[in-house]
Amino acid sequence: MSKPKHITIVGAGLVGSLLAVYLNRRGYKVSVFEKRADMRKSNVSAGRSINLALAQRGIHALEQAGLMNDVLPLLIPMKGRMLHEIGSQPEFFPYGQREHEVIYSVSRGGLNNMMMTAAESNSDTEFFFEHELVDVDLKNDHLKFVDLGVGKERSVSFDFLIGADGGGSQVRSELMEACGGKCSAEMLDHDYKELEIPADKDGGFLIDKNSLHIWPRGGFMLIALPNLDGSFTVTLFMPTRGETSFEQISKNNVASFFEEVFPSAAKLMPELETDFCLNPTGDLGTIRCYPWVHDNAMILGDAAHAIVPFHGQGMNCGFEDCAKLDRLLNEFDDDWTRAADEFQKTRKPNADAIADMALENYVIMRDSVSDDLFQKKKVLGFELERRFPRRFIPRYSMVMFHDIPYHDAIQRGLIQDEIMSGLLKGKDDPLDVDYEAAETLIVEKLSELTFAF
Amino acid sequence: MSKPKHITIVGAGLVGSLLAVYLNRRGYKVSVFEKRADMRKSNVSAGRSINLALAQRGIHALEQAGLMNDVLPLLIPMKGRMLHEIGSQPEFFPYGQREHEVIYSVSRGGLNNMMMTAAESNSDTEFFFEHELVDVDLKNDHLKFVDLGVGKERSVSFDFLIGADGGGSQVRSELMEACGGKCSAEMLDHDYKELEIPADKDGGFLIDKNSLHIWPRGGFMLIALPNLDGSFTVTLFMPTRGETSFEQISKNNVASFFEEVFPSAAKLMPELETDFCLNPTGDLGTIRCYPWVHDNAMILGDAAHAIVPFHGQGMNCGFEDCAKLDRLLNEFDDDWTRAADEFQKTRKPNADAIADMALENYVIMRDSVSDDLFQKKKVLGFELERRFPRRFIPRYSMVMFHDIPYHDAIQRGLIQDEIMSGLLKGKDDPLDVDYEAAETLIVEKLSELTFAF
Numbered sequence: 001m002s003k004p005k006h007i008t009i010v011g012a013g014l015v016g017s018l019l020a021v022y023l024n025r026r027g028y029k030v031s032v033f034e035k036r037a038d039m040r041k042s043n044v045s046a047g048r049s050i051n052l053a054l055a056q057r058g059i060h061a062l063e064q065a066g067l068m069n070d071v072l073p074l075l076i077p078m079k080g081r082m083l084h085e086i087g088s089q090p091e092f093f094p095y096g097q098r099e100h101e102v103i104y105s106v107s108r109g110g111l112n113n114m115m116m117t118a119a120e121s122n123s124d125t126e127f128f129f130e131h132e133l134v135d136v137d138l139k140n141d142h143l144k145f146v147d148l149g150v151g152k153e154r155s156v157s158f159d160f161l162i163g164a165d166g167g168g169s170q171v172r173s174e175l176m177e178a179c180g181g182k183c184s185a186e187m188l189d190h191d192y193k194e195l196e197i198p199a200d201k202d203g204g205f206l207i208d209k210n211s212l213h214i215w216p217r218g219g220f221m222l223i224a225l226p227n228l229d230g231s232f233t234v235t236l237f238m239p240t241r242g243e244t245s246f247e248q249i250s251k252n253n254v255a256s257f258f259e260e261v262f263p264s265a266a267k268l269m270p271e272l273e274t275d276f277c278l279n280p281t282g283d284l285g286t287i288r289c290y291p292w293v294h295d296n297a298m299i300l301g302d303a304a305h306a307i308v309p310f311h312g313q314g315m316n317c318g319f320e321d322c323a324k325l326d327r328l329l330n331e332f333d334d335d336w337t338r339a340a341d342e343f344q345k346t347r348k349p350n351a352d353a354i355a356d357m358a359l360e361n362y363v364i365m366r367d368s369v370s371d372d373l374f375q376k377k378k379v380l381g382f383e384l385e386r387r388f389p390r391r392f393i394p395r396y397s398m399v400m401f402h403d404i405p406y407h408d409a410i411q412r413g414l415i416q417d418e419i420m421s422g423l424l425k426g427k428d429d430p431l432d433v434d435y436e437a438a439e440t441l442i443v444e445k446l447s448e449l450t451f452a453f
Numbered sequence: 454m455s456k457p458k459h460i461t462i463v464g465a466g467l468v469g470s471l472l473a474v475y476l477n478r479r480g481y482k483v484s485v486f487e488k489r490a491d492m493r494k495s496n497v498s499a500g501r502s503i504n505l506a507l508a509q510r511g512i513h514a515l516e517q518a519g520l521m522n523d524v525l526p527l528l529i530p531m532k533g534r535m536l537h538e539i540g541s542q543p544e545f546f547p548y549g550q551r552e553h554e555v556i557y558s559v560s561r562g563g564l565n566n567m568m569m570t571a572a573e574s575n576s577d578t579e580f581f582f583e584h585e586l587v588d589v590d591l592k593n594d595h596l597k598f599v600d601l602g603v604g605k606e607r608s609v610s611f612d613f614l615i616g617a618d619g620g621g622s623q624v625r626s627e628l629m630e631a632c633g634g635k636c637s638a639e640m641l642d643h644d645y646k647e648l649e650i651p652a653d654k655d656g657g658f659l660i661d662k663n664s665l666h667i668w669p670r671g672g673f674m675l676i677a678l679p680n681l682d683g684s685f686t687v688t689l690f691m692p693t694r695g696e697t698s699f700e701q702i703s704k705n706n707v708a709s710f711f712e713e714v715f716p717s718a719a720k721l722m723p724e725l726e727t728d729f730c731l732n733p734t735g736d737l738g739t740i741r742c743y744p745w746v747h748d749n750a751m752i753l754g755d756a757a758h759a760i761v762p763f764h765g766q767g768m769n770c771g772f773e774d775c776a777k778l779d780r781l782l783n784e785f786d787d788d789w790t791r792a793a794d795e796f797q798k799t800r801k802p803n804a805d806a807i808a809d810m811a812l813e814n815y816v817i818m819r820d821s822v823s824d825d826l827f828q829k830k831k832v833l834g835f836e837l838e839r840r841f842p843r844r845f846i847p848r849y850s851m852v853m854f855h856d857i858p859y860h861d862a863i864q865r866g867l868i869q870d871e872i873m874s875g876l877l878k879g880k881d882d883p884l885d886v887d888y889e890a891a892e893t894l895i896v897e898k899l900s901e902l903t904f905a906f
Contacts, residue, residue, distance in 0.1 A: 056522050063516030069509050069854075073552045077526070099526045401522075 002337040004159030004296070005029060008143070010133055010171050012036075014108065015301030015318035016164035017115035021065045022326045024122040026334070031156075032119070033131040033145060035165075040113045050194065051225045051233045052111075053078065053212070053312035054104040055400040061319035064326070070114045075104040076226045082211035084264050092211060093375070097382045101401045103212070103312065105225045133165070136174035138295050160336055161297040164318075167287055169303030175294050183289035188308055190220070190362075191246050192237045192282050195275045197268045199230025206268050207232065214365060215262050220244055221366035222262050234265065237366065240283075251277045284308045286355045292344040296336075300325065300343075305351035310361040311399060313354050317406075321347065353406035357399060357413075376430035377420045383431055384420075384438060392416060392442050415445050455790040457612030457749070458482060461596070463586055463624050465489075467561065468754030468771040469617035470568035474518045475779045477575040479787070484609075485572070486584040486598060488618075493566045503647065504678045504686045505564075506531065506665070506765035507557040508853040514772035517779070523567045528557040529679045535664035537717050545664060546828070550835045554854045556665070556765065558678045586618070589627035591748050613789055614750040617771075620740055622756030628747050636742035641761055643673070643815075644699050645690050645735050648728045650721045652683025659721050660685065667818060668715050673697055674819035675715050687718065690819065693736075704730045737761045739808045745797040749789075753778065753796075758804035763814040764852060766807050770859075774800065806859035810852060810866075829883035830873050836884055837873075837891060845869060845895050868898050 007023050009016045012034035023030045054062075054075065062071050079102045080094035095101060119125050128145075131154065135144035143156045163171025176183050200206055205226060207213060213224040213232070219239060224232040239245040249257050254276045258266035266272065287306040292299050301318035324347060328339040364374070381394035395413030398404045404412075419441045423433040460476050462469045465487035476483045507515075507528065515524050532555045533547035548554060572578050581598075584607070588597035596609045616624025629636050653659055658679060660666060666677040666685070673691040680686060692698040702710050707729045711719035719725065740759040745752050754771035777800060781792040817827070834847035848866030851857045857865075872894045876886040 059522045059525075060519060063519060063521045066513060066516065068516045068521045069512045070553045072512075072525075072528070072557075073530070073555065075525070100523045102526065104525075 002335045004336060006031070006159045007162060008033070008156065008158035008160070009162045009164055010143075011163065011165035011169075011301075011303070012112075012116060012127055012129070013164065013166055013301075014112055014115070014315055015322060016162075017112055017119055018061065018065060018067075018319055019162065019164060019300075019322045019325075020119035020125055021067065021115060022322050024119060024125050025065070026326070026329060028124070030119070030122075030125040032125070032127045033133065033143075033156075034127065034129050035132045035148075036129065038116075038127070038129045039109055040116065050108045051105050051227060052108050052315050053225065054106045054111075055312065055316050056402060057313075057320040058316035059104075060403060061323035064323050065118075067115065067118055070118060071106070071111065074106050074110045074114070074228070076106075076228065077102045077210055078105055078212045078225070079210050080212070082208055082213045084213060084215045084262075086261070086263065090208075090213075090264075092208075093378065096397055096401055097386065098401075101397060102210075103400055105212075105227070107227065108315075110228075133170045136161070136171060136297075138174065138178045138297055141296055159296065163297070163299040163303045164301045166302045167285070167306035169299060171297065172287075172289060172299050172303050175292075175297055175299060176289060179291060179294040181289060181291050181294075183287065185285050185287050187283060187285040188359075188362075189240050190237055190284060191240050192235050192284060192309075193246070193276065194279050194282075195234040195236060195269060195272060197224055197232040197234055197265070198270070203230040205230050205232075215265055216366050217261055218367055222265055223365070224265070234269070237284075237362070246281055249276075286359065288352065288355065290344070290348060292348070293340040298340045298343070300347075305355060307351075307355045307358040308362060309358070310365055311354065311358040313358060313399065317351065317354050320403075350406040353410040354399070357395075357406070357410055373424070376424055376427075377417070379430040380420050380424060380433065381416070384416075384442070387435060388439060388442055391446060412446060419445065455788045457789060459484070459612045460615060461486070461609065461611035461613070462615045462617055463596075464616065464618035464622075464754075464756070465565075465569060465580055465582070466617065466619055466754075467565055467568070467768055468775060469615075470565055470572055471514065471518060471520075471772055472615065472617055472753075472775045472778075473572035473578055474520065474568060475775050477572060477578055478518070479779070479782060481577070483572070483575075483578040485578070485580045486586065486596075486609075487580065487582050488585045488601075489582065491569075491580070491582045492562055493569065503561045504558050504680060505561050505768050506678065507559045507564075508765065508769050509855060510766075510773040511769035512557075513856060514776035517776050520568065520571060523571060524559070524564065527559050527563045527567070527681070529559075529681065530555045530663055531558055531665045531678070532663050533665070535661055535666045537666060537668045537715075539714070539716065543661075543666075543717075545661075546831065549850055549854055550839065551854075554850060555663075556853055558665070558680070560680065561768075563681075586623045589614075589624060589750075591627065591631045591750055594749055612749065616750070616752040616756045617754045619755045620738070620759035622752060624750065625740075625742060625752050625756050628745075628750055628752060629742060632744060632747040634742060634744050634747075636740065638738050638740050640736060640738040641812075641815075642693050643690055643737060644693050645688050645737060645762075646699070646729065647732050647735075648687040648689060648722060648725060650677055650685040650687055650718070651723070656683040658683050658685075668718055669819050670714055671820055675718055676818070677718070687722070690737075690815070699734055702729075739812065741805065741808065743797070743801060745801070746793040751793045751797070753800075758808060760804075760808045760811040761815060762811070763818055764807065764811040766811060766852065770804065770807050773856075803859040806863040807852070810848075810859065810863060826877070829877055829880075830870070832883040833873050833877060833886065834869070837869075837895070840888060841892065841895055844899060865899060872898065 006029040009019060009032045012032045016032055020030050020032050062068055080092055083091045095103060116127060120127060130148040131145040132148055134146055141158050143158060145154045147154050163169050165171055197206055209226050215222040220237060222234060222236050224234045226232055241247045251273055255273055258272060286308060292304045300321040307314055325343050328342050332338040384392040385394060395409055398409035423438055424430060427433060459482040462472060462485045465485045469485055473483050473485050515521055533545055536544045548556060569580060573580060583601040584598040585601055586596060587599055594611050596611060598607045600607050616622050618624055650659055662679050668675040675687060675689050677685040677687045694700045704726055708726055711725060739761060745757045753774040760767055778796050781795050785791040837845040838847060848862055851862035876891055877883060880886060
């Protein structure tokens, strides 16, 4: 069974849907099972408008799947962070230094629906909604679902099974159990809640459209990403318990809390109290597990490596999984046993690396973005990249604007940071450093690392 | 020599540069020779800002080359035509009916520079600027250039030669001569001149940013496409000779001519007289030739099939050439003899079809867009597409928003037009037609045609 003809995917989320498109293109018959109802048929506009940041890895995977024409109308460029400190004017910090070094706000629902429709346009692909997975028999290649629409059980056998069923993956649980794999879920002691800044009366944007807005407050923060309709999806990240925490804030005091700590945002959120009350509080965590493959089954995306959202890489990493798997299937002539094994071996260190960087970025976002040394390193990092192109690339840029493996980015990032710390010692002006010494260090310490563009 | 290792491209324009990127990715060593100087080093901003309309075929080719991340910041969506009739308010007519059915204004220079840089980032690719081709020896696989920088001749031998040297292709002339091929240049008796509507003081757009503006005046017309800096590139298309023609309009009377026939545009063009005087008048024509391949040489893009610009497909068609050639090289395992031969055979009828449609579209743009029957067919066409998806697609949409071969689009378009003419006979309301009869006709007359999505 190393060359199956029919692939069964559990989960029609972002990664499952994109994978279906890739497998269509390879000529497979594809069945996708999804617990929820078809979002395209329910009135999604009434619900919350979640958005995500699309960056190079995600764009690359979408273009290799031929989907960019459909993606284009959904994108809003975000050119940098707009920092809102209390008592001062918002200040803008660009993400990159080249024209294309921006990230894109995109609606999760809009993107997911588009990809499902693209996948379905292939007559060899079928989606089964409201199918809840209740049993996985990896020995006999058999699945059991409950069809929630009719309330009946349904048995399905599979040639090859892919679990793209997200952070709470059922396929992962069964796969770990079958092969004695290890799985850890490291929950953050911070939660999040989505809120909204609506559009103005004319559908215009109340704050800068082309920025990712951050109100950093040390131990907690508020962020806002633009939506096509002129509104912003706002997310509050805050400790679960403690002094300033979700435990302490309720409908009664949320308005006064916001007026005190996020005054500039508070006045743009007329529905704050209602939103705070009605919208669920979500938790955040990192899933690490291995192996990802057993017999004729594998997991990918969040199911294999859920990460916290602070680097905006969850979707991008999941999309990159799809593109990598596709490339390995090319390389191994559609021998799934070999492709899946090579996938887990090469992808696992990179998944671990982005998980670490995402956790680290929470501290950066809620705190360091307004830190002096952090800003000096940003300025110097861009200058070093300008002077020594392709030899020095700021770590944020390696992650967001390049396809450099995450693991290489984290390794190079550490060395680069050390080099910059040394150069900046005792300097007030971050551009007034010894560039000859910089070059020597860059050549000496970085050139041995592979730099796979 | 069916599997060359080194490909020589003449012409570093849009098609030559994209082709270089594709061939990089296939692992070839690529040399690109270009007559002009490197646009990236001269001050292009001082020159004219030409823009083009990027549509599905071009987007698809760019995404398959992995360039969309770099293209994204250059795009301005144009959702439809804004018609400016004398004495009435501008009226908007959408190009398509789905969110992604828009076209994108893009700067020719910006796109070309980006692709050259992308191609050059591969160390196996080299560009030679200011190299004018003076001799092609197809028997001995030899080229002679004059290096305009140093004023010396330079001889170059090639493994395989590709002429992407545009409408006035030198490679084409030599190829036709060597193999006794046929070539016709059908010049239009209309010329064009580029003008400008500048941005307002704050860099804003003086007319709607997301439209392609047309001032249709029967035998001639003015169009305007948006630029990223808030300006519009305006093009006047007009007969070369005759009553209202370039022969009759000069610096002395251009202002009064514009005030009379394009009053709403005239008041937005403070530099009209200067621009009219200084900018060159360009001619327009269609090149048809065959074969495109001889020995170890071939031509593609405008060199093989220059067309008039009225369907906005010249660049899109040339980019599609690159994607098709790449796909054929896949199919024939990089056997260039077989791939090139299959390329010319399958591509020629499609190039002829878009040449015809582009000519036809001049009449539509300058005249029929404001015609009643044309507008009724537009409305009915969208409705038939909505009711019979994937079986009826308006011809404009087939060309701009799909990858359906041009030749199929022209054939289906003729039948669809006939069907709509019949349905609309004696009807005032274009939606009040017999849809059962429509379905019968669509099934009967269209289903036999291959519909390669």
